[in-house]
Amino acid sequence: MPKYGMVIDLQKCVGCGACALACKTENNTQDRTKGQTFNWADFIMKEEGKFPNVNFTPRPVLCNHCTDAPCVKACPVTPKAMFKTLDGITMHNDERCIGCQRCQKACPYSTKDTEKDRAAYSVISFNARGGTTHPFHKDAKELIPGCTSSGVEVSKMAGDTPPYRNRYKHPEYEDVRRSGITEKCIFCEHRVKKGELPYCVVSCPSGARIFGDLSDPNSEPSKALKAHKAVQLKNSKGELLKAGEKGTQPNVYYIRNFKGDLKKMA
Amino acid sequence: MFKDKLIGKALASADLQITIDRSRCMRMRFNNNECPVCTSNCHSGAITIGDDIVIDADKCSLCMVCVSECPADCFDLKGGEFFGILARLRKMRDSVTWPVLGCKTDAGNEAHEKTTCLGALSDEHLIALNVFMDRPVQLNLTACAQCKNSFVIDTLKDRIAGIKETTGIDVSEKAVLIENKADLRFDEVSYDRRGFFSAIKNLTLLGASELFEKEEVDVIQAYSQKGMPLKRSILNKTIKTVMDKDVAARVLKEYAFTIKADATCDNCFSCVGMCPTGALKSRSDESGAGLLFNPSMCIGCALCRDFCLNNSIFMMQGYSGEHYFDHYICNKDSCMVDTPENADCEDAIDVVCCHGQKAVL
């Protein structure tokens, strides 16, 4: 059985955001609203130093598909709506989820309200109860009346809601999740099962994201982990696990960094 | 791994005539819950609950006790159509003095209307029968003694006695248990579809037209979908349309619950997701956030109370306020405004009160 994981090479990452956009179009996630990000792929942006001697480090983040996943332990339903697949993916089932948000509370990388909690991101987002998902694309209001098009118009022209909808089939997951339940990164399991790579990996122009089987010593991510010292995230604030600290045993690793030294460059 | 979609699975027990909707089961919704109602009431030991609820078709005696006992309506009897049966029995006033309700188990059983087994008649059904019928219905139990479900006679007697004790309603006035063939008064009646529709009209006169909208439960099993148990809507319809105010008050004292959350509630709304029926709702708008509760939808499963991390929820037996059919704010300071005065958190009950069963927490 493979054990899927990801290694992100921060020296290659240029912070372009292609991965985040790719994920949104692949998984049809909605716009950020009321403290919910709906960004399965997101960033922690770190700025250091004083002008002109400054450093800017984007760190792409996603679900860590933790080996010891607290989100799974917290899920109250039977069979679990949040569960581990045999190949290590933390999978979510949209039909069993009751939207209690306990997973969101339990996951160290998630928060119930990113605005209130001043969190950079949240792995798990909650689709509000009662409302409709993708309200923007169902709204007939024009931003500038008589000038811009409305969300509804764009959806109509594109022939789907949201306009960028990718209709994939997955036995556990609807391509657009219903209201009243949570949602999160599923490591693009619908693609991985077909032998394809997660879409964020494919879309990265600099090849910073390395996905594969961590249990296979010859896989690309295993080789990268051997060649470089790797770190793992501890929480959504951007703190890292210290040496010897296990945390939730995240399976997303970060190697290298890109620190420009202005003095040297000059 | 559970790679199967749930929809469609519900029909797995097709030959059983019972549909199982595991999304309604309290044990499936909350893994700490140990509701024993169906397993301990099933005389054949046919029900096992693990990662799923399974009825062993070889063991099941079709007594329908699980259907009538599960407070959450996890089981549904196909083609139950209770109000249709009531309407037709009522309509017989023109041609038959003594309507008879029997079972399908014994083919030779004399009856004007039949249901799979009379064990399907829950407290709520019996109360509704008592209120809606204008004359006694004979429950034909004459074949029961020879049937493997003979215990149903006692079950029905217990239910009728229990209703009388707790609410004062004497169901036996309208639901007459007939155990001996000699006591059965049965007149054949020729009956057609048209009769059915005029029977409905008959009830409409009673102001009960809404009785017929969608009696069957949706067999869609998304856990996040809220659903009112059929038994509960039968009771609610009875209360709304025909029940006398004083009688209703007594029924609500026994069959309804009051939920209240104290100041430790932080509006996390986990309980709203947990609640299987939609009795709990959340509100977050300009007027502030709040937890809303609708007594008519609460089945007293106590999942909300047991799931709450802050232990904020208190559950009281009975409901005596003015808002039985409404959602009203039940947490924080405002809770005093709308909740019945006598629903004091001090009266909070410690048991999962559905049918007196205590769940192990």
Ligand code: SF4
């Ligand atoms: S990052 Fe959060 S959601 Fe993902 S597996 Fe770990 S605990 Fe679960």
Ligand code: SF4
């Ligand atoms: S929100 Fe859904 S997945 Fe998360 S703990 Fe609750 S039921 Fe499980």
Ligand code: SF4
């Ligand atoms: S697409 Fe690649 S380079 Fe761009 S931000 Fe994402 S990981 Fe970095």
Ligand code: SF4
């Ligand atoms: S009686 Fe209890 S355990 Fe049985 S199905 Fe209903 S809720 Fe679940």
Ligand code: SF4
């Ligand atoms: S309000 Fe609580 S006790 Fe009532 S049905 Fe909902 S979860 Fe059960």
